Amino acid sequence: MSVSRATIYKERIKTVLLVVLFITAVLLSYLYWRDSSFLEIKETMDNRLSLTTLASATIPEPSEFICPVSVDVNFGDGTFTSFHENAKGVWDLLLPFYIDFTKSSGLSVETLTDRQWDNIMSFQSARCCFDYGLPVSYFRSLGAANYGESDYFSDLTVLAFSKAFDDSFFIRSADGGCFRVRASEYDSSNILSAIENLRSLSTDQYYPMNQFLGTDNTVITPFSTSIDLPSLQFRPSVPDQDSDFNTNLARNFFGQSLDFIRTVTDNNGTTIFMYNYGETSLTVYPNGFFEYQDSPVSADKSISFTEAFRTASAFIADHGTWSAHDGKTIHFLLEGVDRDIYERSSVYTFRFRSHYGGRKIYGSDNVLTIVVTGSQITYYSRNLMIPAEEDFTGTPNTGTPNYPFVDVVSQGYKTIAGELMACGALEPPEDPGVLFDAVLEQITGIDTGYFEMTETPRKVCRPAWVLTFSDDIRIFYDLYTGEYLGTIS
Secondary structure, X not given: OOOOHHHHHXXXXXXXXXXHHHHHHHHHHHHHHHHOHHHHHHHHHHHHHHXXXXXXXXXXXXXXXXXXXXXXXXXXXXOEEEEOOOHHHHHHXXXXXXHHHXXXXXXXXXXXXXXXXXXXXXXXXXXXXXXXXXXXXXXXHXXXXXXXXXXXXXXXXXXXXXOOOOOEEXXXXXXXXXXXXXXXXXXXXXXXXXXHHHHHHOOOOEEEHHHOOOOOOOOEEEOOOOOOOOEEXXXXXXXXXXXXXXXXXXXXXXXXXXOOOEEEEOOOOOEEEEEOOXXXXXXXXXXXXXXXXXXXXXXXXXXXXXHHHHHHHHHHHHOOOOOOOOOOOXXXXXXXXXXXXXXXXXXXXXXXXXXXOOEEEEXXXXXXXXXXXXXXXXXXXXXXXXXXXXXXXXXXXXXOOOOOHHHXXXXXXXXXXXXXXHOOOOOOOXXXXXXXXXXXXXXXXXXXXXXXXXXXXXXXXXXXXXXXXXXXXXXXXXXXXXXXXXXXX
């Protein structure tokens, strides 16, 4: 069956028309997207990429946030002290001696036993104690020399000096090891003078607990303290859910255009912004707490502690948190750091906590967490109490004497024991008569700080004795009344 020439021509014309229509549609779509949404997509993608570059951010140095939780000093004459609220100032005084020491000639490292460590620290000494493992690479970023310490330890929790050996510094590693770092030539007279001068900065004398509580525990503690901490009261500044707070916050993370961001709000007022099929999200809760998550991109990239810290610090600065407490003497310090590996990329998790007047604020709020995978921010959460400008007060103590620590444990040991048992940190002794001693033996640290409590609609931070036990269990008693306040485990 033959096809007429006219039919062939008609089919060809149809084909040409279809091609023309297709090309026209493509051109019109291109012109439309080029002038509007294409630019918005590009802006969104550029902003997402900027989360890891942050070239415009003002980056605080790690040294602004890193300091020991305490500096414990043995003056060598039976008197002790411990610096907590002004630990950073003492740390800044002692740290240059260690950096200078690492540049000495003939450095060597040797392992010590726990007993040797205790004997050495019984002389005039100063111990800078951290709650987390601080990488030795951080010290190199400050100018310290590499003396092969990584063959013995990679992270330290205590950096110490002792008059027992004036040619050495001493280190406790994150895994519990004890080390002596020795120099063939080193003049220790300057650091000895600096340690002796700390006596004039001390406000309280500390004593080992075994000197007045009949225990073998040698943790140093003040029998009492003269510190005067005000109570803090405020009404948190919770964002108005009828405002543009959530949208503006999302724009801070995703760019001005949210056309390609899926938004879901549940009945409780929690809003979730999702991008890239949910691989990147921002969740904003009614109380102002938010968390940002991004799926890690495998880049097989390992960066140093300091590089990761600066990346995290830049991201936080670029997303408006470092300045959240300006004017209220509330500031952040690094509380913890963990390191892991994801597909050959380094993963650092940094946790910061709020402080007031140098004293740590414990509670459900006041924690900022950020995770750096390679050079990418993969998690960031801010759970902070933001006092309203017009409703923040610090009520000074009216001369009430501090409740002695010895009375806290002698009268509250049964409550403490019950809390430890509930946390699985203490087994009930067969002989109830040894319960008091069992509690004392579990104490790993004594400090003062703030315990956050909610008294609707206000927040109250009460000055407290802070008793620390293993596994980061902390029990709080009011600094002035001795009242049990709570436990955090």
